[in-house]
Amino acid sequence: MEKTANNWFVYRITMVAAVGGLLFGYDTAVIAGAIGFLQANYQLSSAMMGWIASCAIIGCMVGAMFAGGLSDKVGRKKVLMLSAILFAVSSIGTAMPPNLTWFVVFRLIGGLGIGIASILGPMYITEIAPAAIRGRLVSINQLGIVSGILLIYFVNAGIAGLYDEAWNITTGWRWMFGSGIIPSVVFMLLLFFVPESPRWLAKKGQVEEPLAILTRINGRGQAQLELDQIRATLSEETGTLGELFKPGLRKALFIGVVLAILSQITGINAIMYYAPEIFKSTGDGSDSALLQTILVGTVNLLFTIVAIKYVDNWGRKGLLLVGSAGMSVCLLIIGGAFYLELVKGYIVLVFILAYIAFFAVSLGPLAFVIVAEIFPNRTRGRAMSICLSALWVAVFMVSQFFPILLESIGSAYTFWIFMIMSVVTFVFVWRLVPETKGRSLEEIEQSWTTGHAASQHPRPLVAK
Numbered sequence: 001m002e003k004t005a006n007n008w009f010v011y012r013i014t015m016v017a018a019v020g021g022l023l024f025g026y027d028t029a030v031i032a033g034a035i036g037f038l039q040a041n042y043q044l045s046s047a048m049m050g051w052i053a054s055c056a057i058i059g060c061m062v063g064a065m066f067a068g069g070l071s072d073k074v075g076r077k078k079v080l081m082l083s084a085i086l087f088a089v090s091s092i093g094t095a096m097p098p099n100l101t102w103f104v105v106f107r108l109i110g111g112l113g114i115g116i117a118s119i120l121g122p123m124y125i126t127e128i129a130p131a132a133i134r135g136r137l138v139s140i141n142q143l144g145i146v147s148g149i150l151l152i153y154f155v156n157a158g159i160a161g162l163y164d165e166a167w168n169i170t171t172g173w174r175w176m177f178g179s180g181i182i183p184s185v186v187f188m189l190l191l192f193f194v195p196e197s198p199r200w201l202a203k204k205g206q207v208e209e210p211l212a213i214l215t216r217i218n219g220r221g222q223a224q225l226e227l228d229q230i231r232a233t234l235s236e237e238t239g240t241l242g243e244l245f246k247p248g249l250r251k252a253l254f255i256g257v258v259l260a261i262l263s264q265i266t267g268i269n270a271i272m273y274y275a276p277e278i279f280k281s282t283g284d285g286s287d288s289a290l291l292q293t294i295l296v297g298t299v300n301l302l303f304t305i306v307a308i309k310y311v312d313n314w315g316r317k318g319l320l321l322v323g324s325a326g327m328s329v330c331l332l333i334i335g336g337a338f339y340l341e342l343v344k345g346y347i348v349l350v351f352i353l354a355y356i357a358f359f360a361v362s363l364g365p366l367a368f369v370i371v372a373e374i375f376p377n378r379t380r381g382r383a384m385s386i387c388l389s390a391l392w393v394a395v396f397m398v399s400q401f402f403p404i405l406l407e408s409i410g411s412a413y414t415f416w417i418f419m420i421m422s423v424v425t426f427v428f429v430w431r432l433v434p435e436t437k438g439r440s441l442e443e444i445e446q447s448w449t450t451g452h453a454a455s456q457h458p459r460p461l462v463a464k
Contacts, residue, residue: 007133009216009217010128010129010130010133010137010217011137012194013125013128013194013195014125014128014129014137014140014141015140016190016191016193016194017080017121017124017125017141017144017194018121018125018140018141018143018144019144019183019186019187019190020080020083020084020117020120020121020141020144020187021117021121021140021141021142021143021144021145021147021148022144022145022147022148022151022183022187023083023084023087023113023114023117023148023180023183023184023187024114024117024118024121024144024145024148025144025145025146025147025148025149025150025151025152026148026149026151026152026180026183027056027087027090027091027110027113027114027148027180028056028114028145028148028149028269029148029149029152029153029297030152030156030176030177030179030180031052031053031056032152032153032156033152033153033155033156033157033159033160033173033176034156034172034173034176034177035049035052035053037160037168037169037172037173038052038173039052040169041169041170041173042100046403046404046407047403047404049403050399050400050401050402050403050404051104051400052100052103052104052107053399053400053403054395054396054399054400055104055107055108055111056107056108056110056111056114057111057392057395057396057399057400058108058111058396059107059108059109059110059111059112059113059114059115060111060112060114060115060118060392060395060396061111061115061389061392061393061396062111062112062115063083063086063111063112063113063114063115063116063118064115064116064118064119064385064388064389064391064392065115065385065389066385067079067083067115067116067119067120067381067385068119068123068380068381068382068383068384068385068386069381069382069385070381071119071120071123071200071381072200072203072378072381072382075196075197075200076120076123076124076127076196076197076200077124077191077194077195077196077197079116079120080116080117080120080121080124080191081188081191082113082116083112083113083114083116083117083120084113084184084185084187084188084191085113085184085188086109086110086112086113086116087110087113087114087117087180087183087184087187088180088181088184088185088188089106089109089110090106090107090109090110090111090113090180091110091177091178091179091180091181091184092106092178092181093105093106093109094106094107094110094174094177094178095174095175095177095178096174096178110180115388115389115392118368118388118391118392119381119384119385119388121141121144121368122138122141122368122369122371122372122384123197123372123380123381123384124197125137125138125140125141125372126138126369126372126373126380126441127197127198127199127200127377127380127441128197128198128213128217130217130218131438131439131440131441131443132312132438133312134312134369134373135311135312135316135366135369135436135437136308136309136311136312138365138368138369138372138373139304139307139308139311139365139366139369140308141365141368142304142307142364142365142368143301143304143305143308143365145364146297146300146301146304146360146364147301148183149297149300150294150297150298150300150301151183152176152179152180153294153296153297154294155176155179156176157294159172159175159176159179160172195213196209196213198210198211198213198214198217198227198230199230199377199441201213202227202230202231202234202377203234203377203378207227210227210230211223211224211227214226214227226440229440229442230377230442232442233376233377233442233445233446234377234378243376243378243379244375244379244382244383244386248448249375249376249379249448251448252374252375252383252448253375253383253386253387255370255374255432255433255434256370256371256374256375256383256384256386256387257386257387257390258428258432259367259370259371259387259428259429259433260367260371260387260388260390260391260394261390261391261393261394262363262367262421262424262425262428263363263364263367263391263394263425264391264394264395264398265394265397265398265418265421266324266327266331266359266363266418266421266422266425267331267355267398267415267418267421267422268356268359268363268364269395269398269399270398270399270402270414270418271296271352271355271356295349295353296352296353296356299353299356299357299360300356300357300359300360300364301360302357302360303356303357303358303360303361304360304361304364304365306360306361307319307360307361307362307364307365307366308365310361311365311366311369311437312437312438315435315437316366316369316370316433316435316436316437317429317433317434317435319361319362319366320362320363320366320425320429320433321362321426321429321430322358322361322362323358323359323361323362323363323366324358324362324363324422324423324425324426324429325358325426326354326355326357326358327355327358327359327362327363327419327422327425328419328422328423328426330351330352330354330355330358331355331415331416331418331419331422332416332419333347333351334348334351334352334355334415335411335412335413335414335415335416335419336412337351338410338411338412338415339412363425367391370433370436371384371387371388372384373436373441373444374434374436374444374448375445376445376448377441377442377445402414405417434447
C-alpha cells in the first residue's frame with residue numbers, strides 16, 4: 001500500500017527548526033529590558049546606547065553573510081547546530097563580562113548565531129515543506145521568533161521585579177542575558193532528532209536518503225515525482241554566485257534584497273528594541289513600560305498566528321499590501337500624537353499595538369517566506385545570505401540611529417520617516433513582488449528562468 005503524506009512529521013520538524021527562531025527572537029529582544037539598566041550602570045551616551053543595542057547586529061551581518069555558503073557545503077542541520085552553540089556561548093559571556101568591551105564581544109558572538117538562524121530556519125523549513133502548506137510552515141519560524149521575543153519580555157519583567165532599581169542596574173541585567181542558556185541547550189538537543197534537508201542531500205548526489213525523507217513528508221508516489229523534479233532543476237543550475245545576476249534571477253535577487261531591507265526600515269526593531277524607553281517617554285514608569293512591552297509582544301504573537309492561518313489561502317502579496325497600508329496609517333497617527341503632545345493617554349499605545357498587528361500579519365513572517373521561496377536550489381544559500389545580510393544592515397542602521405533621531409529631530413518626525421518607508425513598501429509590493437502560494441520551489445524557479453514572474457502564471461493549488 002502506498003504511503004501517504006505525513007503532516008505530523010513535517011510539523012514536528014518545523015517546530016524544532018522554529019526553536020532556532022525562538023532563540024533568534026529571545027537573543028535579539030533581551031536588550032529591550034536591559035538597555036535602561038545598562039545605560040545607568042555604564043553611564044552611556046545616546047550614541048553609546050545605540051551601539052550597545054545594535055552591536056549584536058554586526059555579528060548578525062557576518063553570520064548571515066557566511067551561513068548560506070557554509071550550509072551549502074556542510075548541510076543545513078550542522079549549521080543550525082552551530083547557531084545553537086553560539087547562542088549558548090553568548091548567553092554565558094554577556095551575563096558576566098569583566099567590562100563593557102567584553103560585553104560587546106559576547107553580543108557579537110550572539111549576533112553570529114542570530115544571523116545564522118535568520119537564514120537557516122526559513123531555508124530548512126522551505127526545503128522540507130510541501131508546497132500547499134509551505135507559507136504556513138515557514139511562518140511558524142516567525143512564530144518562533146515572536147514567541148522568543150514575548151518570552152524574554154516576561155523573563156525581563158520577572159527579573160526586574162525581583163529586587164529594587166539599584167540591584168537591576170548592577171545585577172538584574174546579567175540574569176536577563178544569562179537566561180538564554182536554557183533555550184540554547186534545548187535547541188541543541190532537539191536538533192539530533194530531525195533529518196537533513198532532502199534538497200541539500202539531492203544536491204550532494206544522494207538518492208535513497210532524500211527519497212526516504214520526501215516519502216515520509218509527501219507519500220511514496222509524490223516523493224518520487226518531487227525528487228525527479230529536484231534533480232532535473234539541479235542539472236540545469238551551475239550553483240555559482242554569477243547565476244544570480246543573470247536575467248530572471250537578477251530580478252528575484254533585487255526583490256529579495258529590497259523586501260528584506262523594507263521589512264526593517266519601516267521601524268519594527270526601533271519599537272521592539274526600545275519599547276520600554278518609548279513608553280517611558282510618554283510618562284510611564286519603568287514597571288508600567290515593561291508591562292506595556294509585554295503587551296506589544298503578545299499582540300505580535302497573536303497576529304503572527306493569524307498570518308500562519310491565512311497565508312496559504314489569501315496569499316503572500318495580499319497580506320503584504322494590507323499590512324504595509326495599515327502600518328502607514330498607524331505610524332502617521334503615532335507621529336501626530338507626539339507632534340501634538342497627545343501622549344499622556346492611550347493613543348500611542350493603541351496605535352503601536354495596531355502597527356505591530358499589521359506588521360505581524362505581513363512583513364514579519366512573509367519577508368522570510370518570500371526570500372526563502374524565490375531562489376533556485378543550488379544558489380538558495382548564497383542568495384539568502386545576500387538578502388538577509390542586507391536585512392541585518394538595515395536592522396543595524398535603525399537600531400543605531402533611532403535614539404539619535406529621537407534626540408535630534410524628535411519622536412514625531414522619526415515615526416513619520418518610518419511611515420514614508422511603509423508607503424514605499426506598499427508601492428514596491430504592489431508593482432514588483434510576485435505571488436508564490438501553492439507553487440513548488442522548482443515551479444517558482446522555472447518561472448524566473450523563463451523570464452516570467454510567478455504571479456503572471458498562476459497555477460492551481462496542488463494537494464500533497
